[in-house]
Amino acid sequence: MRPIALTMGDPAGIGGELTLRAWLALRGRGQTLVALDDPERLAALARTLGLDVPIRLVNRAADATSIFADALPVLPVRLAEPAIHGKPNPANAAAIVASIERAAALCLTGETGAMVTNPINKAALYQAGFHYPGHTEFLAALTGAAGQQIMMLVSPHLRVVPVTVHASLRASIAMLTTKMIVDAARTTAAALGRDFGLATPRLAIAGLNPHAGEQGALGDEETTLIQPAINTLRAEGIDVTGPWPPDTMFTPAARQRYDVAICMYHDQALIPLKTLDMDHGVNVTLGLPIARTSPDHGTAYDIAGKGVADPSSLIAAIALAADLARSRNG
Amino acid sequence: MRPIALTMGDPAGIGGELTLRAWLALRGRGQTLVALDDPERLAALARTLGLDVPIRLVNRAADATSIFADALPVLPVRLAEPAIHGKPNPANAAAIVASIERAAALCLTGETGAMVTNPINKAALYQAGFHYPGHTEFLAALTGAAGQQIMMLVSPHLRVVPVTVHASLRASIAMLTTKMIVDAARTTAAALGRDFGLATPRLAIAGLNPHAGEQGALGDEETTLIQPAINTLRAEGIDVTGPWPPDTMFTPAARQRYDVAICMYHDQALIPLKTLDMDHGVNVTLGLPIARTSPDHGTAYDIAGKGVADPSSLIAAIALAADLARSRNG
Numbered sequence: 001m002r003p004i005a006l007t008m009g010d011p012a013g014i015g016g017e018l019t020l021r022a023w024l025a026l027r028g029r030g031q032t033l034v035a036l037d038d039p040e041r042l043a044a045l046a047r048t049l050g051l052d053v054p055i056r057l058v059n060r061a062a063d064a065t066s067i068f069a070d071a072l073p074v075l076p077v078r079l080a081e082p083a084i085h086g087k088p089n090p091a092n093a094a095a096i097v098a099s100i101e102r103a104a105a106l107c108l109t110g111e112t113g114a115m116v117t118n119p120i121n122k123a124a125l126y127q128a129g130f131h132y133p134g135h136t137e138f139l140a141a142l143t144g145a146a147g148q149q150i151m152m153l154v155s156p157h158l159r160v161v162p163v164t165v166h167a168s169l170r171a172s173i174a175m176l177t178t179k180m181i182v183d184a185a186r187t188t189a190a191a192l193g194r195d196f197g198l199a200t201p202r203l204a205i206a207g208l209n210p211h212a213g214e215q216g217a218l219g220d221e222e223t224t225l226i227q228p229a230i231n232t233l234r235a236e237g238i239d240v241t242g243p244w245p246p247d248t249m250f251t252p253a254a255r256q257r258y259d260v261a262i263c264m265y266h267d268q269a270l271i272p273l274k275t276l277d278m279d280h281g282v283n284v285t286l287g288l289p290i291a292r293t294s295p296d297h298g299t300a301y302d303i304a305g306k307g308v309a310d311p312s313s314l315i316a317a318i319a320l321a322a323d324l325a326r327s328r329n330g
Numbered sequence: 331m332r333p334i335a336l337t338m339g340d341p342a343g344i345g346g347e348l349t350l351r352a353w354l355a356l357r358g359r360g361q362t363l364v365a366l367d368d369p370e371r372l373a374a375l376a377r378t379l380g381l382d383v384p385i386r387l388v389n390r391a392a393d394a395t396s397i398f399a400d401a402l403p404v405l406p407v408r409l410a411e412p413a414i415h416g417k418p419n420p421a422n423a424a425a426i427v428a429s430i431e432r433a434a435a436l437c438l439t440g441e442t443g444a445m446v447t448n449p450i451n452k453a454a455l456y457q458a459g460f461h462y463p464g465h466t467e468f469l470a471a472l473t474g475a476a477g478q479q480i481m482m483l484v485s486p487h488l489r490v491v492p493v494t495v496h497a498s499l500r501a502s503i504a505m506l507t508t509k510m511i512v513d514a515a516r517t518t519a520a521a522l523g524r525d526f527g528l529a530t531p532r533l534a535i536a537g538l539n540p541h542a543g544e545q546g547a548l549g550d551e552e553t554t555l556i557q558p559a560i561n562t563l564r565a566e567g568i569d570v571t572g573p574w575p576p577d578t579m580f581t582p583a584a585r586q587r588y589d590v591a592i593c594m595y596h597d598q599a600l601i602p603l604k605t606l607d608m609d610h611g612v613n614v615t616l617g618l619p620i621a622r623t624s625p626d627h628g629t630a631y632d633i634a635g636k637g638v639a640d641p642s643s644l645i646a647a648i649a650l651a652a653d654l655a656r657s658r659n660g
Contacts, residue, residue, distance in 0.1 A: 219498025
């Protein structure tokens, strides 16, 4: 089994301590990982936090497998300046970006089976000249991805895809189109088939309005935008149902009827996911030629370096990345 | 303990069978109820469904208490025509309305401690000349309620108040004002004090946008509408926090920090409530001089008369109505 590539993320955030704790949780469990990170900063962080994590430099990702039970394997990506917790430093932007580039390259050559990204702070990277909206767009460029990339959030209880994401609620409604819904559902159906072992995934399409608009009494987007998308997707042979009333589609009984919910806006997807399970949500980027997951939280500057960050989501992201790598192999 | 008045609701819906099943679940439990309903139709329904529910006519609500262990007490409100399941009939609208009027009158005189309403179908009532948007506005008129009435939804896990309710999502955003948020929070704080025994209730005010707008990057309603409402409420001595990011405010840990969530739109309130507990949600009308609850579902014409309707929400509504009656007494 090939190792998973794990990026540094912002070294002023909680990524480093999550990486150390993930190794403690995962060593001896079969799946291995290799950190694209600064070995000195990880060793210093382990000392500060009193974590018994030996760091071992490797030259090739493949070397990680044999040593993983005894030490955290690190392919070195060195920081320009020592990281200070809670203080993003544009001088370290080049190393943050290089870690992502190197992980993507290892996945493209097949040396690693998938990649997991620790959280970054976009504002700090922008100051240093980075010009992508985020990880996803940068990885699409690095890997020459064709078509659309979308975010799916996965927890033990639920998979959700928000069709609109980082915009105000008002703007999300204004930008929603039939084409966006169709594209997101198509990308999702293809990815669930390839990476999740679901030959004919069942997609539930959410309505936008209360009670899915109640035949137009509470809004018409179900009629004008969503139903036409459903018709198009059905004609392509994709198993879709909806538009479902948003408030009743995430109950335990309703969740049995689909493999993924296609949601019209950020909180329609994220409220049920986080209400059911705050700690084990994983972000998966669909539509890339490589498999990539990430934890469902940010850099958490306020608690960085204090030893209190919860590694559950990063560990879940690594476990899911390993599953995706196996699906692509098999 | 005074009985709870239970209305008929639409006799073409599931109300009748829920009433019969509620009696089976509640007899011998201490709390009593009296149905404002057609005794012949309830007796026929019990026979059809094979439910062993003796029906006993009473002349006064107070007589319900002594006989409740042996039979379902009914204050008769007779239908003009036999009800047909799934077929609303405007000829029966007068009886549906009379049942609500009689229950409200019993609460005003204190003969019953609270009222619970079975679901109605507004379209059928409109055809017969009823001109209120729903139960709430009708009850406000019947009881001479001053001020604003609002809906709170209560489950074992969560209390939520949607500031905007039955409008499209687009219209809900457009109509939202600081005054609406302040009024809803004030009414909620007063009702939780009077009816729920919470002397200083803690109110959590939701943001409208993803991440509560991220300092304006994802929408400005948090700054322009919601924060001013919070400032006003704080100045009045009400314990409010927010605006909270909507996706993380309903996790188990977050729910410990408040007694009620004030939500900006229908699904922001209803998605977490129903995702956590579909069957035990109860609707409470705040701001009436009487205590009134209702189950969190509709007439369910599609399953009416089939004996499969789940009485959990009606039973929870009766239990909560009894709690409210006790709080008002004590």
